[in-house]
Amino acid sequence: MSSNKQSVPGASEGARRATSEAPGTGRRGKGRWSAKRKMAVVLEFLRGEDLESLSRKYAVTAATLSDWRDAFLASGEAGLKIREDDLVDEQGRRMKSVIAELAMTVELQRERIQQLENANPSLKWRSKR
Structure with a gap:
């Protein structure tokens, strides 16, 4: 007989909790860092945290943090x-x-004046010269 081992989903998460490690800190400096995590570290740095202590805390080189x-x-x-x-x-x-919008209004008013003048020739506008 062969025994098939099946992995239990979430087992690694449970193991991490068992060692009292916080869920967000399990990877420390290893692997890819999300932009959100990088921003949090940079904000700590900008708020006055020492570069060397941050470097040790997150296991990232000082050059990378800079x-x-x-x-x-x-x-x-x-x-x-x-x-x-x-x-x-x-x-x-x-x-x-x-x-x-103003240009369109002026154009519509000119057309309306032209229609009124065509309908009643006595309303034609006259120059004051």
């Missing part, structure tokens, strides 16, 4: 610039929309 910080700050600066540009673009779009 790179993450630089990328985070560059992205933040770019985000602020985009918002200013978007604000200017949005104001321009609104102004163009208002101008287009």
Whole structure:
């Protein structure tokens, strides 16, 4: 007879809990870091946490942490610039929309005046010269 072992889903999670390790800290510096995790570490760094202690705490090199910080700050600066540009673009779009609406109103009024003048020739506009 052969005995087939089946893995129990969630077994590794239970083992991690049994060792009293927090679910988010099991991987420490190994594997891929999500953007959210990187951001949390960078924010700790920016709030004044020592670079060396963070490096030891998360098992990540100081150079990597510095790179993450630089990328985070560059992205933040770019985000602020985009918002200013978007604000200017949005104001321009609104102004163009208002101008287009006013131009359409003027054109419709001119057409209506022309229709009224054609219907009653005595209403034709006369110059004050």
